[in-house]
Amino acid sequence: xxxxxxxxxxxxxxxxxxxxxxxxxxxxxxxxxxxxxxxxxxxxxxxxxxxxxxxxxxxxxxxxxxxxxxxxxxxxxxxxxxxxxxxxxxxxxxxxxxxxxxxxxxxxxxxxxxxxxxxxxxxxxxxxxxxxxxxxxxxxxxxxxxxxxxxxxxxxxxxxxxxxxxxxxxxxxxxxxxxxxxxxxxxxxxxxxxxxxxxxxxxxxxxxxxxxxxxxxxxxxxxxxxxxxxxxxxxxxxxxxxxxxx
Numbered sequence: 001x002x003x004x005x006x007x008x009x010x011x012x013x014x015x016x017x018x019x020x021x022x023x024x025x026x027x028x029x030x031x032x033x034x035x036x037x038x039x040x041x042x043x044x045x046x047x048x049x050x051x052x053x054x055x056x057x058x059x060x061x062x063x064x065x066x067x068x069x070x071x072x073x074x075x076x077x078x079x080x081x082x083x084x085x086x087x088x089x090x091x092x093x094x095x096x097x098x099x100x101x102x103x104x105x106x107x108x109x110x111x112x113x114x115x116x117x118x119x120x121x122x123x124x125x126x127x128x129x130x131x132x133x134x135x136x137x138x139x140x141x142x143x144x145x146x147x148x149x150x151x152x153x154x155x156x157x158x159x160x161x162x163x164x165x166x167x168x169x170x171x172x173x174x175x176x177x178x179x180x181x182x183x184x185x186x187x188x189x190x191x192x193x194x195x196x197x198x199x200x201x202x203x204x205x206x207x208x209x210x211x212x213x214x215x216x217x218x219x220x221x222x223x224x225x226x227x228x229x230x231x232x233x234x235x236x237x238x239x240x241x242x243x244x245x246x
Contacts, residue, residue: 007199010039015203018056022211025165026151028053029144030111034104034235042100043091047189049144050176051197056204057173067166069159076150077174079133080140084179087141088186101242103143108235110148115225128153140179147172
């Protein structure tokens with residue numbers, strides 16, 4: 001594959017993933033990772049997803065800045081930061097086809113959880129907040145797919161749609177930045193990834209804006225289910241491809 005084709009395909013993936021997150025408040029990494037894993041090593045795919053996710057969520061935070069539940073963020077981020085370091089170490093030491101299959105399996109499990117609409121009640125205790133933050137950070141550092149645990153938790157907290165969007169955007173931004181710091185310290189973020197991030201960042205904002213525009217015309221619940229079913233199919237394909245490579 002030529003460099004031009006590689007960049008165009010990657011651009012299309014990021015544009016589509018940004019569109020999904022703009023429409024559903026989550027899903028950038030869930031969409032991007034299974035496809036990026038077909039094009040590049042696992043560590044590069046995770047680093048690129050984290051960097052571009054940071055750009056996307058910075059943009060979303062600016063839009064939703066008046067709807068952030070800071071108290072929830074304060075409970076979740078410290079544990080998520082610890083989890084991100086642990087996740088980065090897992091990725092650094094266990095990369096390969098089997099680890100890619102594990103990532104896809106994790107992604108599939110998260111997708112099933114999102115589809116079945118499991119959530120925790122608003123009266124959840126401190127231990128659940130910390131566990132949610134830790135699990136999200138661990139998944140973020142190892143796979144860049146740390147969103148589902150926090151989406152499930154905050155959904156159970158009974159936040160309004162606007163407050164959920166703002167809180168998730170800020171959590172994802174801070175969580176991604178914590179994971180990126182761990183990647184820099186671990187030598188997993190290099191100049192090539194930085195260059196690709198600068199180019200592909202041009203797909204993030206238009207994709208997100210188009211997704212937001214779509215939510216005003218389609219039933220969010222139906223669209224959300226369609227996205228998750230599609231992503232589940234991609235995860236199954238990714239698992240099969242990597243298991244055959246063993």
